[in-house]
Amino acid sequence: MFGLVARIEVRGAERLPERGAYVLAPNHHSEIDPLIVALATWRIGRAPRFLAKESLFRIPVVGWLLHRAGMVPVARSRGAAAQAIAQATKLAEDQSGVIVYPEGTLTRDPDLWPMRGKSGAARLALAGGIPLIPMAHWGAQDLMPRYGKLSVLPPRKRITVAIGEPVDLADLTGRTDQAAIQTATERLMAAITALLEDLRGETAPPERWDPSQHGQTETGKL
Template sequence: MTVGPSSPERSRPSIFWPLAAIVLPVVGVLTRIEVRGAEKLPRTGAFVLSPNHHSEIDPVLVAVATWRMGRVPRFLAKESLFRVPVLGWILRRAGMVPVARSRGAAAQALAQGRELVANERGVIVYPEGTLTRDPDLWPMRGKSGAVRLAIAGDIPLIPVAHWGAQAVMPRYGRFSVLPLRKPITVAVGDPVDLSDLRGHPNDQAAITAGTGRLMDAITALLEDLRGEKAPPERWDPSRSGQPETGKL
């Protein structure tokens, strides 16, 4: 079931079809996903979709929502994973986007942006880079990857917020099956306005400004879903003596 017309790519046979045949029924039993603002995701062309991240399971739920909105869900993936037998083949066939730490961020973003535009593909990029460290699961400080990619490729940057994944799998918690059909809400926002920052993929001030706008947009969407206001200051792990990755 889709909530919008499928893109030409989504309609063509691909490795995503058997994956969807397996994943969609399972997710459909475990959750009930409501998508708001599906019309804001472009039907064709490249895009960068940027969601909040508060559960290990939410990439699967965001992927399902993206598929239901008529687009193919692709993620950034560490380049080393592409060298793993079988897994690497699947990632390449699925068109996942490799990230190499050895390459400069600006040059890598420019190459990735050009490839996305040339193939009219989208990519899902978590701007927080890891599960939020905020005690109440609000979006924390963002990183530059999503904005850098959007600016370098002149690609629409679409903010997304979702809520309910923590009932399926709490942050660093155990997977919960019951009750079935847990409600998940996914809200898609208007593209973040980066028009004044275009042409400045190497300008750190521009990247920082764009990242702030993106995190503000995601937070506003989440405030609406939760029916409450986020803290006035965004959580910064470094100020709290927390590691950037791994369990708290």
């Protein structure tokens, strides 16, 4: 049904492993992004699974659906390191992948470039020695602007999704210290930004947007 309102082109589909665990990390600039990323992942042949707040799994019916869909719960009360190890172990056992937004929320950058990254995606990849794969997409803002309303006219808006090569973490193998996680996160955000630069045909700002330096909260509308 989504194909009626948008044309999604996927580049670099061969870079997403046909089998085995992976962490897929996309940029995030529209509320409709998860649907686009899920559809692109599904077309490639992998089940789209996201990290989701543990509280959602306790909601009747919703929790059952999340479990059945293979979503991965995130418990805020649990230590990040222990949780990452448990999640990575489960992904490896199930030979499944997970989609993690490294920005944690919609970008605050006024021009929709990827902003400062958080450690979740890198931490999970390092904990399990799992491929960390960058993804970028562009065009979603024409379908649903950030904090805006869905616009289906004109129909079949073009959205392009690009998947990059796995981030090189060979020199960080076996490390889960904060310095390694920060280095891996920076490499990931650089890879996502490079993909987006190619899609947009533009050059990103030299420094990534940091909400704390602009008096912005991490979540909620701008």
